[in-house]
Amino acid sequence: MKKIIVPIDFSEHSEYALETAASIAKKYNSEIYVLHMLQLSNAIITASTSALNEEAVFYLKLAEQKMESFLDKPYLEGVNVIPVVKHFMVFKEINELVKAHDADLIVMGSHGASGAKEVLLGSNAEKVVRHAEIPVLIVKHNPILVEFDTVVFASDFTEESVESYLRAKSVFDKLDAKIHLVYVNTPNNGFKSSTEIDRLISKFLKMAEGNLDKFKEVTVVSDYSIEQGILNFADVAGADLIAVATHGRKGLAHFFAGSISEDVTNHSTLPVMTFKI
Template identity: 50%
Template sequence: MKKIIVPVDFSEFSENALKVAATIAKKYNAEIVAVHMMGLSTAVLTKDSSQSMEGMFYMKLTQKRFEEFLDKEYLNNITVHQTVKNFAVFSEIDDVAKEFDAQLIVMGSHGSSGLSEVFVGSNTEKVVRSANTPVLVIKDDASFDVKTAVFACDFRDESVVVFSKAKALFEKLNIEVKLAYINQPGDSFMSTSQIEQRIVNFLVQLKGAPILPEAVTIYSDFTVEKGIFNFAKRVKADLISLPTHGRRGIAHFFSGSIGEDVVNHSTLPVLTFKM
């Protein structure tokens, strides 16, 4: 763990994320990259001199707010990089992560529901949908003391690579992982023997220390989302983790994304890995 990206909008939610990033950074001697996206129009930045002066004013103002925002005791002895981008879309946070070779993005979120979830969505949801870097979503000001995590997936072959990444990160963070397959009624329902065979086929493809099939819990519930939450509660997990497909547009609207729904509705921190 070398660098952690923290998107900052100067809200209490981004400060919650910053506190968690500081906890992880101190534990693993990592650096933090705090990034703020101004979202100014291109016209303000590139046209005539008066508009350029306006852009310069906003840039200086943002830098001043940044310095005040990052003047926190919990950041003492941590190397913190500041970067101000004119990105208007949160999906480009992943570009910042690549630029700084970061291994983790930490974001604060209040979640969303109802019409706002359908028509607008949250900035955090956009990052979860698009980032190739793992995204840790923090919901409140609680201290980040994670000992047990749930990792839920469908155990298809396409999930092997992403679980291997998750497994490596959990080992770095010294987090015990509880694996779960959520079986639900409907078209995707499978018998226990079918699920067990899929799990075996999945586990034999993993490198490193073997994981026995008995380590995976087959948990039945009415929806995948409910199953993840109820299983996490049963095992007293501190964190929920899962892969996300990052659906976009019409496909996302009609079929939804379990990863984004879990991020929106979970009270626990959520760690996502894009497939």
């Protein structure tokens, strides 16, 4: 966990993400790349007239000044912070930054859902998750403690999910966190008998671990929806973090034979970390 990228828009929730990243960086001696993407049009960027070029320079300098002020935080003391300002709000550019610096993690703030409003739907956080090739940690609240001792990782235990599980395991081993694997059985979404679930989990563990040592550590819960099953189990397990798998081309958390909507991320009060399948 040596290099962390924090995309910001100078909002309160960006500061939550930055403070979370700072806590992780202090624990693992990580560098933080703080990324702000300007929303400048192609006309301004490629303009040949001096007036438009001056406008582009003005916005760039303004962003750099805001960045300097934003990074003047006591919790960043002793942390190596590198500010990065990009001209375009092109979310796939984050992968270029990831590759250029061999980053391990993206930390991003989100205000989650409020009533019927699904904020991540179409939001910057979802766009980052869709394009990111590395894990994305989404936080919604001012961090009190950033100790991810207990993690719930929900899976459908299919062959497709093995790689994302192994990536998650690698990350949480570095964080010295205990992983609780959970399978949610629902009445209307591919309901399986106990025997079918046992066979599914056994096959998955043989592929992922090479043995069945963790079989008894997998919890099978029944609930009316997969999202609610995950959230309820995380509460019972006393989890500090929920981990989910994503198909980048489709958005957040598409797994379990059908697809999980953005509900887990939107409605969880816990931080959520996503892993691309």
